[in-house]
Amino acid sequence: MMSNLSPLQQINSGATREMGQLLEVRGLRTEIPTRRGVVRAVDGVDLVLHEGEVVGLVGESGCGKTLTAYSILDLLPKPGVVAAGEIHFRGEDLRRKSTEERRAIRGNDIGMIFQEPLSALNPVFTVETQIGDVLRTHTNLDSTAIKERVVELLGHVGISAPERVARSYPFELSGGMRQRVLIAMAIACRPALLIADEPTTALDATIQAQIMVLLQTLVEEDGVSILLITHDLALVAELCDRVYVMYAGTVVEMAPVEDLYVRPRHPYTSALFQCIPGFQPSDRPLAAIEGSVPMLIDIPPGCRFADRCPYVADRCRTETPPLVDVGAGHRAACHFADSLDLPGPASEQLEQDHASAPVY
Amino acid sequence: MLQHRCIEMSQVDPLLQVTDLSKHFSLRKERLWGGEPQVLRAVDNVTFEIGRGESFGLVGESGSGKSTLARSILRLHEPTSGRIVFRGTDITHLPERDLRPLRRHMQMVFQDTKSSLNPRLRIRDIVAEPLVTHKLPHSAADVNELMDKAGLSEVFLDRFPHQLSGGQRQRVGIARALALSPDLIVADEPVSALDVSIQAQILNLLKVLQSEMGITFLLIAHDISVVTYFCQRVAVMYLGQVVELGPSREVMGNPSHPYTRALVSAVPRTDPRSRRSRIVLRGEIPSPLSPPTGCPFHTRCPVKIGPICSEVAPPAYPTASGGWAACHLLAPGTGASNSASSPLIQTGEGKV
Ligand SMILES: Nc1ncnc2c1ncn2[C@@H]1O[C@H](COP(=O)(O)OP(=O)(O)OP(=O)(O)O)[C@@H](O)[C@H]1O
Ligand SMILES: Nc1ncnc2c1ncn2[C@@H]1O[C@H](COP(=O)(O)OP(=O)(O)O)[C@@H](O)[C@H]1O
Ligand code: SF4
Ligand code: SF4
Ligand SMILES: [Mg+2]
Ligand SMILES: [Mg+2]
Numbered sequence: 226m227m228s229n230l231s232p233l234q235q236i237n238s239g240a241t242r243e244m245g246q247l248l249e250v251r252g253l254r255t256e257i258p259t260r261r262g263v264v265r266a267v268d269g270v271d272l273v274l275h276e277g278e279v280v281g282l283v284g285e286s287g288c289g290k291t292l293t294a295y296s297i298l299d300l301l302p303k304p305g306v307v308a309a310g311e312i313h314f315r316g317e318d319l320r321r322k323s324t325e326e327r328r329a330i331r332g333n334d335i336g337m338i339f340q341e342p343l344s345a346l347n348p349v350f351t352v353e354t355q356i357g358d359v360l361r362t363h364t365n366l367d368s369t370a371i372k373e374r375v376v377e378l379l380g381h382v383g384i385s386a387p388e389r390v391a392r393s394y395p396f397e398l399s400g401g402m403r404q405r406v407l408i409a410m411a412i413a414c415r416p417a418l419l420i421a422d423e424p425t426t427a428l429d430a431t432i433q434a435q436i437m438v439l440l441q442t443l444v445e446e447d448g449v450s451i452l453l454i455t456h457d458l459a460l461v462a463e464l465c466d467r468v469y470v471m472y473a474g475t476v477v478e479m480a481p482v483e484d485l486y487v488r489p490r491h492p493y494t495s496a497l498f499q500c501i502p503g504f505q506p507s508d509r510p511l512a513a514i515e516g517s518v519p520m521l522i523d524i525p526p527g528c529r530f531a532d533r534c535p536y537v538a539d540r541c542r543t544e545t546p547p548l549v550d551v552g553a554g555h556r557a558a559c560h561f562a563d564s565l566d567l568p569g570p571a572s573e574q575l576e577q578d579h580a581s582a583p584v585y
Numbered sequence: 586m587l588q589h590r591c592i593e594m595s596q597v598d599p600l601l602q603v604t605d606l607s608k609h610f611s612l613r614k615e616r617l618w619g620g621e622p623q624v625l626r627a628v629d630n631v632t633f634e635i636g637r638g639e640s641f642g643l644v645g646e647s648g649s650g651k652s653t654l655a656r657s658i659l660r661l662h663e664p665t666s667g668r669i670v671f672r673g674t675d676i677t678h679l680p681e682r683d684l685r686p687l688r689r690h691m692q693m694v695f696q697d698t699k700s701s702l703n704p705r706l707r708i709r710d711i712v713a714e715p716l717v718t719h720k721l722p723h724s725a726a727d728v729n730e731l732m733d734k735a736g737l738s739e740v741f742l743d744r745f746p747h748q749l750s751g752g753q754r755q756r757v758g759i760a761r762a763l764a765l766s767p768d769l770i771v772a773d774e775p776v777s778a779l780d781v782s783i784q785a786q787i788l789n790l791l792k793v794l795q796s797e798m799g800i801t802f803l804l805i806a807h808d809i810s811v812v813t814y815f816c817q818r819v820a821v822m823y824l825g826q827v828v829e830l831g832p833s834r835e836v837m838g839n840p841s842h843p844y845t846r847a848l849v850s851a852v853p854r855t856d857p858r859s860r861r862s863r864i865v866l867r868g869e870i871p872s873p874l875s876p877p878t879g880c881p882f883h884t885r886c887p888v889k890i891g892p893i894c895s896e897v898a899p900p901a902y903p904t905a906s907g908g909w910a911a912c913h914l915l916a917p918g919t920g921a922s923n924s925a926s927s928p929l930i931q932t933g934e935g936k937v
Contacts, residue, residue, distance in 0.1 A: 285780045286751075385868065399869055400647065429646035429807055431866045434851035438865050456780055459853035463860055482857040500785035501855060502814030510792060511814070513785035517750060570855035 246316075247418055247450050248274040248297070253310035255289070255296045262522040266292040266305070268474035271548075274418070279444055279451045281461040281482070283497070284471035287518045290454045293471070294420050297452075298337060299327040314418070333363045336411030338404075338421040345407055346395040352379070352406050353391040359413045378409040383439055401432035405439070412443065419443065422454040437463060458497060462486055462570070467554070470494045473529040474521050476548060480555040486571040490557035493530045495567035528559070536561060599634040599670075600768055600801050601658065606631045606667030608650075608657045612874070625873050627653040629825035630667070637768070640795055640802040642812035642833055644848070645822030648870055651805045654822070655771045658803070659691055660684060672768065689719055692762035696774035698754035702746040708732075708757055709742040715764040735760035736790055752783035759790065763798075770794075771803045776811060788815060809852050813837045818908070821845045824881040825873055831908015841904040842912050844882045880913065890914060 255267035267289045274280045282290050295301045297312055299319070312319040314334065319327060331337070339345045347355060356375045360366055366374060372391075379387035382405040395403055404424065411419055421440070425433040441464065443449045453464060461468055461482065468485050470478040470493065478491040489495045499512035516533045527542040528534070534541065540560055548558040559565070608628040628650045635641040643651045656662045658669055660676060669677045671691065676684060692715070695701035702711055712731050716723040729739055735756040746754055755775060762770050772791070776784040792815065794800050806812050812819050812833055819833035821842065829842040840846045850864040866885045871877055877884050883894040893913050902915035 285782050401869060430809065430848055430851040431646060432869065434853075434863055434865050437853065438863075457853070458781070459855045462855050462857040463853040465857075486855065486857050497781060498855070500781040501810065502785070502788065502808075503810040503855075510789045511785035513789055514782040515786070517752070517783070571858055 245276045246273060247276045247278075247314070248272070248452070249311075249313040250293075250297065251311045251313070253293065253296055253312065254308045255292050255301065255305060256308045257292075257305040259522075265474055265521045265524065267296060268521070268524070270310075270471070270474075270476055272469055272476070274450055274452055276417070277444065277448055277450055278467065279440075279453060279465045281465035281468040282452060282454045282471060283456060283458060283461055283468060285456060285497075285518055288471040289474040289521075290471055291422055294337070294422055294452065294454055298331050298335065298420065299324070300331070329363070332359055332416075333414045334416050335418045335420060336414070336416035338407050338411050338419065338424045346403060348395055350394070351391070352393055352395070352398075356391075356406070356410050356413055359410055363414045374413070375409075378413055379406070381412075382406075382409045383435065384409075399432075400428055401435065404428060404432075404436055408436070408439065408443075412447070412449065415447070416449065418450045418452065420452045420454070423456075424453070425460060426455070426457065433460075440464060458501060458570075470497070473518050473524070475529065475558065477530065477559070478555075478557045479548075480552070480557075483571070484552060484555050486569045488572065489567050489569045490551045490555065490562040490565070491530075491559045492534050492536050492565065492567060494557075495569065496533075496535075498570050499568070501570070536565060598637045600637045600639075600672060601635040601803075602668075602670040603634070603658060604632050604668040604670075606654070606657060606669060607665045608653050608662050609665045623874055626825050626876055627873060628657060629876075631820075631822075631825075631827050633820055633827065633830060635769075635801055635803060638795070638799050638801055639818065640804060640816040642816030642819040643803065643805045643822060644807060644809055644812050644819060646807065646848075646870055648873065649822040650825040650873075651822055652773055653825075655693070655773055655803060655805055659688075659693060659771060689715075689765045690768040692765060692767040692770050694755075694758050694762050694770060694772040694775045696777050698746070698751065698758055698778075702754060702757060704746055707743055707745060708737075708749070711746070711757055712760045712764060715761060719765060721765075731760040731763055734763055734794070736786075750783075751779055752786060755779065755783075755787055756790070759787075759794075763794070766798075767800065769801045769803065771805075773805045774807070775804070777806065777808065784811070791815065809837055809849060821848065824870060824876050826881055826911070828882065828912070829904070829908065829910040831904060831906040831910075835906035836904075836908060839906060841906065841908075841915060842882075842910040843886050843888050843914070845910070847885075847887070880911075882912075888914065 250270060250272040253267050253270040254265065257264040257266055270293055282293065284290055292305065296307050307320065314330065353375050356378060357371045360371045360374055375391050376387045379390055384390050384402065384405055390402065398406065425436050428436060437460065440451060444451060455461060465482045467481050468479065469476050470491065472493050478489065478494045485494065489498065496514045500514060502511060514533050519529060519532065526545055528546050531537045531541045546558045546560045548556045551557050551562050606628060607630055610625040610627055611622040612625055631654060643654065645651055653662060657664045664677055668675060671687060674687065676687060709728050713723060713728050732739055732742065737753065737756045737760060741749060741753065749757065776787050779787060788811065791802065795802055804812060804815055816833045818831065819836055820827045820830040821844065823844050829836060829840065829845045836845060837849055840849050847864045847866050864887060868885055871884055877895065879895040879897050880899050883889055886894065890913055899911045899913045901909040901911045904910050904915065
C-alpha cells in the first residue's frame with residue numbers, strides 16, 4: 226500500500242500525527258575548509274519536520290547538530306558553506322533564495338534560540354530595544370504598537386513584571402529571564418518553526434522545567450513547530466514527538482520518541498542512553514562510550530562509529546551502513562540493526578530491574 | 586537547631602566537620618554617602634560532616650551558595666562565622682603559614698577548565714605545579730604516573746590546554762589534584778560542562794579514585810542524577826542554607842523538603858511514556874541581599890502552611906530517609922508531618 230510513496234512520504238505516514246510537511250532537508254552537506262583539510266561537519270543529512278511537531282536532534286558535541294541548524298538558517302560561520310543538498314521550507318527551496326529573502330524568512334517564519342543566552346543578547350541595549358528591533362525589521366508596526374507588543378510578548382513567555390523587564394539591560398536579568406527574553410524575541414513575529422539549540426543547557430533544574438513548560442505551551446497553544454537540538458536525552462523524552470540521532474555528521478537513527486526509548490536500533494543511540502547516570506544502579510560503573518567523535522576530515526569508508534562500537538564486525542570497517550527502515554517511521558544505519566537487542570531507558574527488561582530503585 | 590547536629594554526630598571518623606558556617610559578603614552601596622553596607626548572605630549557618638572515604642554531594646540552584654561554601658571550607662574565602670575542622674584541626678582561623686601543610690590534603694577540581702588551567706603552561710608543568718608549589722621532589726616518572734591515574738595518554742604531556750578537548754582538560758585538572766595525594770577533593774561541577782558520554786568517563790574515573798585510593802569527595806553538581814550516582818549522602822542548598830540532608834538515594838527517591846521535591850520533580854525523565862505533570866516553581870530564587878524571613882523557601886513554596894512559614898525559621902526535623910529537613914510541615918504532633926507529601930504527590934507524579 227505504501228509502495229508507491231517516496232521514502233520521505235513513507236516517513237510522513239509513519240509519523241505520530243498526520244500533518245503537513247513544514248521543513249524538509251535532503252542530502253545536506255556542510256563543509257568548513259581548514260588548514261588541515263575540509264571538515265565535513267554535516268554529511269548527507271535528511272530531516273523532515275511536520276506542522277505542529279517537536280523534533281529532537283541529538284548527539285554528542287561536535288556531531289554537527291548546530292551546523293545543521295546554521296545551514297538551515299543560512300547563518301554558517303565563515304568559511305563554512307553548504308556544499309550540497311536541498312532545504313525546503315513550506316515547499317520552497319531556501320537555497321534558491323537570495324540572502325535578503327532568507328533574512329526575511331529568518332525571524333519571520335523561522336525563529337531561533339541559541340546556545341548561549343548571554344552572548345545572544347546585546348549588552349548595551351534594553352530588552353525593549355532588542356525585541357523592538359526584530360519587530361521593526363519584520364513588521365510595519367508603529368512605535369507605540371511595538372512597545373505594547375514587546376510587553377505582551379514578555380508576558381506571554383511568563384515574565385511577571387513585563388514593563389520593568391522591558392526597560393532592563395541583559396546584565397540585570399537572571400539566566401532564566403534572559404532565556405525567556407530570547408524566546409520572546411524568537412516568537413515575536415509568530416514563526417511557524419522555532420529552532421532551539423540547547424535552550425535549557427545553561428539553566429538550573431527548576432528554571433529548566435519552567436522553560437520546558439513554556440516550549441510545550443508554544444506548541445500546544447500557538448501551534449509552533451520546534452526543532453530541538455540538545456544532548457539532553459531526558460529533555461527529548463519529555464518534549465519531542467520524533468528524534469534524529471546524529472553521529473559524526475550523519476543521521477544514524479530516526480524514530481518516534483517512544484520507539485527510540487523502548488527499543489533503540491543503533492548501538493550509538495543505546496550507548497548514549499547508557500551514559501546517563503541513573504540508567505543503571507550506582508554500584509556499577511557507567512557504560513561510558515570510550516574515545517570521542519572522529520575528526521571529520523578524510524573520513525574512511527565504513528561505519529563512522531566502528532572505533533567505539535562494542536558490536537563492531539569486519540564488515541563495519543569497509544561497508545558504510547545505509548539508513549534503512551527498521552519499523553514504522555523508524556530507521557537506523559547499522560548493519561545489525563535488525564538482529565541486535567539493545568537496551569533503551571524505557572525497555573521492559575530495564576523497567577523490571579529498576580522496579581525498586583528510584584528513577585529520574 | 587540541635588537536632589540535625591545529633592543526627593550528624595553519628596558519623597564515624599569525620600574527615601571534615603563544618604559547624605554553623607556562614608560566609609557573608611559586604612557590598613559597598615551604590616551611593617557614596619550614608620547607609621550601612623549591604624550584606625549578601627551567600628552561606629548561612631551550614632552544618633555537616635563528611636566521613637573519611639565518603640562522597641558527599643551538594644546540590645542546589647545557581648546562586649544557592651554551593652561554590653562559596655566549598656571555597657570557604659578550603660579557606661579560599663575567610664569564613665564570617667562558624668567552625669571548620671579538618672583532620673581534627675580547627676582551621677577556621679588558622680594563619681596561612683600553619684594552614685599550608687594542611688592544604689596539601691585538600692585539593693579542588695573546577696568546572697571551567699579553560700580558566701583553571703594556565704593556558705601558557707604545558708600539560709606536564711600543569712600536573713607538576715602543586716609539587717613545585719609545595720617544594721616537593723618529583724621526577725618525570727611521577728608525572729607520568731599521575732597522567733596514568735587520570736587516564737591520560739603521555740602524548741598529551743607536551744601539549745597546551747587549548748589543544749585538548751574538554752574531557753581531556755578535566756582529566757588534567759584531576760591529575761593535578763592527585764599530585765599531592767590529597768585526603769579530600771572538592772570537585773565543583775566537574776562534569777557540568779561535558780557531554781553525557783564524556784561525563785560518564787569522568788564519573789567512572791572519580792569513582793575509581795574514591796574506591797581504590799580512598800579519597801574523600803565533596804562533589805558539587807546541579808545535576809541530581811550525577812550526585813545520586815556518585816555520592817552516599819547529599820545536602821540540598823537553597824539561598825545559602827542547607828534545607829535537607831541525608832543518604833542521596835533516599836533523599837532523591839523520597840524527598841521530604843518541599844524544595845527538594847520540586848527539584849526532583851523538575852528533572853526530566855528519560856522515559857517518554859511517563860511524561861508527567863511536574864511541580865513548576867513560580868519565579869526565581871529571591872536575592873540573597875534580602876532573603877525572606879522565616880523559611881527561606883516560603884516565597885515559592887507550593888505547600889506553605891501559613892504565617893509560621895514566613896515568621897519562624899523552621900528547625901531541622903528527622904526524616905524517613907534517616908537524614909533531616911528544615912520544614913515546619915515535618916514538626917511532630919502537628920499532624921501535618923504525614924500529609925506533607927500528599928499535595929505534592931498529586932501534582933508531581935503522572936505515572937500510574
Ligand atoms: N568554525 C569551524 N571551523 C572548523 N571546524 C568547525 C567549525 N565549527 C564547527 N566545526 C566542526 O564541525 C563539527 C560539528 O560542529 P557543531 O558545532 O555543529 O557540533 P554540535 O553537535 O553542535 O556540538 P555542540 O553540542 O558542542 O554544540 C565538529 O567536528 C566541529 O569541530
Ligand atoms: N566574591 C563575591 N562577592 C560578592 N558576592 C559573591 C561573591 N561570590 C559569590 N557571591 C554571591 O554569593 C551567592 C552564592 O554564590 P555561589 O556560591 O557562587 O553560588 P553557586 O556556586 O551555587 O552558583 C551568589 O548570590 C553570588 O552572587
Ligand atoms: S555498523 Fe557495525 S560498527 Fe556500525 S554501529 Fe553497527 S555494529 Fe557498530
Ligand atoms: S517551612 Fe513552610 S514555606 Fe518552608 S518549605 Fe516548609 S511548608 Fe514550605
Ligand atoms: Mg552545538
Ligand atoms: Mg558555582
